Amino acid sequence: MQNIDTDQIIPAEYLTLVPSKPDEYEKLGSYALIGLPDDQYHTKFVKEGALKTEYPIIIGGENFGCGSSREHAPVALGAAGSQVVVSQSYARIFFRNCISTGELYPVETDVRLCDELTTGQEVTVDMEKDVLVNHATGKEYSLKPIGEAGPVIDAGGIFEFARRQGMIKTVAA
Template sequence: MLAKQQLACRPAARRAVRVEAKAPQRPEGAPRIVRGKCYVTKDNIDTDQIIPAEYLTLVPSKPDEYEKLGSYALIGLPDDLYTTRFVKDGEMKTEYPVIIGGENFGCGSSREHAPVALGASGSQVVVAQSYARIFFRNCISTGELYPVETDVRLCDELATGQDVTVDMERDVLINHTTGKEYVLKPIGEAGPVIDAGGIFEFARKQGMIKTVA
């Protein structure tokens, strides 16, 4: 089993170039609260499952290609384990703003297209037990979605399609289907960077980068 997990998480031979997509900015002062259906995955979801290498030719800085990239998010998940598609055939956006993961979410290559694809699909937050550190950093630097951690194995507690709220103000996840609440770890200093739409927009707002008229 361990060998299979390691094989699934080997870095892909092809690496993506650095991208600067235009991530949506959260209105200033708006609470970090996301409610909607959740999509449940398990352990070791790698970047090739999130967005296969064949779609890395899409350029996120181009609006039409950004949207198209989102339509392919999580298309690499095996059909025999995930019978519900994250983005339905013929659709450009997902109906799941919340993704639930297990251990080591986002392992594999360092491609920034992975969090960009999830953000472009309409997802806003991933809640997992742990992340591959490069994926975690890419979520923050691109500003595409919040990578929230928890000690609870939510991927065994929740089911795809359940109505949930991820409240990053109170650090809880509420399952409205069952009425249960689960403790989350604080998003911390990553929050303001993601709020701003990524590291570049955050730096501009802080006066670290001059804005060219």
Template structure:
């Protein structure tokens, strides 16, 4: 997927918010692309209004305190009758699930950049889904908040929320830690280095694509 110049909103996130959240101006430091922890399982057609409803879009991600608050509302729009457990528990700012499992068309709906930003602010590191809405995939990469991994498998029907898994993007496999069962992932390709860097702004700076003051 071709890289595009980031919007001013993304630039503000990369300059201010990520530096404050990580304590460094260099975005993500060394990253092996191996993420381990309990997974949160969703289904098909998870839209951006379910990821972060419009009423929370007044929060400004470039302000560290509002970035954290935005994360506390990640996936709050999921219907409670289908999802017994909340992605972020009431009264908490962070999720216990660094890995989100989806089905088809994850991130459909409006093109709001707040969607991957909210999930990243909550502590999610990677989404593994069959397919993505193109704009959500691009926003994951451009903001550097999430690794959007793809698979041909219906992992949303194979896995359950709370199962401990490991996503290894170096070997392109997801492993269920309790059983050792492995599922094949598609290579993340050129999107990987951009997310590694912390987003397209930092990637462009590091590779000389953009000269910035």
């Protein structure tokens, strides 16, 4: 699917949840991608009654994360247990929010993987080799390197990265 917008990722009615509160962070994750239309092509991302998804890797088409600038979108996906989104392209603000929050790795590919893979197929994303492997077929797909954004996401976001680099002083509580 293309043009998955932030309201489909986390509808506005759930933006009252505060991600810095652990119980609300988990609850936010349980609503991730709840705004997608119900049809025969859509599998519930987080099953009813669950807080986490079975899908640590999300495959999108073009313009993933378009719409508003809400940081809750990548936070909800991360809170649900996803680690990587692989898409042809991203809305710039969503891409930036993934990096600044440290919740998800937004990885790009030139291939429209949402037309080649189906929900539930076992795949692996190798961030060092920049490939996605479909275990059902053995086929490998090239991914674009995430570059300097990788260490920021690895650190848990821009503020934690800055602390670790000595750019921000850590104040003892």
